[in-house]
Amino acid sequence: MQGSTIDPAKTALNYHHNSEATVEAHGVEHHDFRIQGLIVFLIAEGMIFVGLFTAYLAFRAVAPSWPPEGTPKLELLLPGINTLILISSSFVIHNADTAIKKNDVAGLRTWFAATALMGAIFLGGQIYEYTHLEFGLSTNLFASTFYVLTGFHGLHVLLGLGAMIAVLWRSLKPGHYSSEHHFGVEAAEIYWHFVDIVWIILFTILYLI
């Protein structure tokens, strides 16, 4: 069993866990391709953002002025700090991976909790920014794309937080994660890096250029 709470014995036709019964029945060990699956999944996720970014750039390219006249200027301080926090959290979460590879579950919990906290601060900052902006969702095209892009990214941050809480919850069970079996940890980390990379691109095209 690798990082899953579902008992293979209860899913009649689930062959993809290295339970001794399946190995015995077939003489072959079944392999775990979930990391590959996750990578392929993130390509698809990335393509949604590519579509949205392309739409933003296309709107911008054909608009007579951008952002449309009368749009209040975006403050850079708060999102800048937010960006720094999110980028740092990618380094923080990497320590969790290092910890679990040394069988250090307490370290895993500490680093995951720290990352989740940083993610929560990021989300809080984003909500604070939303409430203080002087334009609404349908004020103009810039405002609409701004909210949809940052909001869609925020949703991904929230999902990442959910994944981290799930890992923390599971890590309470002794022996659930070990240096051998830590797919959940790795998946959450890879996903978090993905969210981070998307934010860097998003921050650049929305705020900087």
Added chain:
Amino acid sequence: MTQVELQEKANLPAHGEQPKVTHWREYFSFSTDHKVIGIQYLVTTFIFYLIGGVLATAVRTELATPESDFVAPDVYNSLFTVHATVMIFLWIVPAGTGGFGNYLVPLLIGARDMAFPRLNAIAFWIIPPAGLLLLSSFLVGAPGAGWTSYPPLSVVSGKPGEAIWILSVLILGTSSILAAINFLVTIWKMRTPGMGWNQMPLFCWAMLATSALALIATPVLAGALILLSFDLLVGTSFFNPTGGGDPIVYQHLFWFYSHPAVYIMILPFFGMISEILPVHARKPIFGYKAIAYSSLAISFLGLIVWAHHMFTSGTPAWLRMFFMITTMVIAVPTGIKVFSWLATIWGGKLRLNSAMLFAMGFISMFVIGGISGVMVAAVPFDIHVHDTYFVVAHLHYVLFGGSVFGIYAGFYHWFPKMTGRMLNETWGKVHFVLMLVGFNMAFLPMHKLGLEGMNRRIASYDPKFTTLNVICTVGAYILAVSTIPFIVNACWSWIAGPKAPDNPWQGLTLEWMTTSPPPPENFEKDPVLATGPYDYGMGDRRTQVEVPLDEPRNPVLAAGPDSVLRADPDPAVAAHPDDRQGESHNR
């Protein structure tokens, strides 16, 4: 010893126990067996095909007369919109990828299941609710802006049906992405020891190309639909010019998915035809690598041609030139496939059974659609026939003449494997003849209608087009009737048809090396490649390699001298199975 005997002997079970057959109740449950899921896909999507067919018949009935008298114009709009959506998103795409892909890929590569069985089941089970959701829109005002749902029409018409359309297409897209993830990882990682990339059956190559396309293109449609739903529901103006938005951006995003979608709809059938022809022509496939790699070329080119749907949308001339050239270039890899198929059956000892007839019908009809495709790829011609019945004819020759003939070819070919029963050949041939006649009657006259300027998507037309429209409508009815012998044949044979042997067509690919129907885990052990997948008629060649069949059964590739699959005495290929997988199969 012939190849068939060689291959079958190599895969004899270690002990003679009768394998368990999947229980019928399994087909109505949340099963994680890829074969059950494949059949669930096929049956479900076929039901949606019948629903889409009823809508199509209603459309044709309306068009039998020039005046709009069968249904009201806005009902007509809903009919063709839902017809197209059902046929594309609930029939051809899920039947080709989800149905045949799920059933065949693990069997063809000698795996016991897909990489993520539960994900696979989820990908299927979100389809029926999404389909019912789409059809439920008739209760509240069905979408009527065409299957493209172009803004601003789809937004200003403001029917609840448009929102339902967006939601159901988003769900179906999610299913498609989940399936693509599964196929990519399965083909990438789970091939049986000894099966390198170039020993892989061509259907798997096609599924690889299809899945890559679905993975890259479908999320972009999701992005477009998210923006469209904001316009529709929240009042933003992404695609509304009065609010500063740009409807052309929607067209770009939409076609970035929907053009590749036509390859998602046709590539699996290219793969299936490449499996069926050599078996029934009793010849090795001509140009294995050409067919395999042209699938990849088609999917790459398919991603860079989308704007050919927008030649009349104010696209600048230099850009139209780029898209015209890339579009025409797709004819090259497609032509490579068609000529390879023709060379495969050329001089072969053809068995003209139903599967082969449908496969050859597929090639003929698809070529007609392909040629009219090159025609509409040319900017000046496209401007002339844009939004006329010429385009309707073209797309039906590709998607009905191609995909649906392909589905039936696959169905007749693999029915014995799926059910353990043989289909009735006579009724299969009746089905084929009725369908071929009905199909050509329904869609061939549309070329002329389009050239003379009859508009698509409009319920009434100039009375001078009446004769041809009546022919089309009669053809559509024949097409509808042609389904009946098929349904009767399939149902009757499934219950009471003669028992099928394990390998009724003497095929060489691995799915024929297990029982019909296969046991829940497909193979007792990793199956052994005793020959290449298409080495028909190579058994008497003097260089045929003798294969050691005693335990331990080392996979040895005994391809004939002329086969592209032939294994040279290369230590990397001929060594112990554990050493032969390289990086592609980390055991």
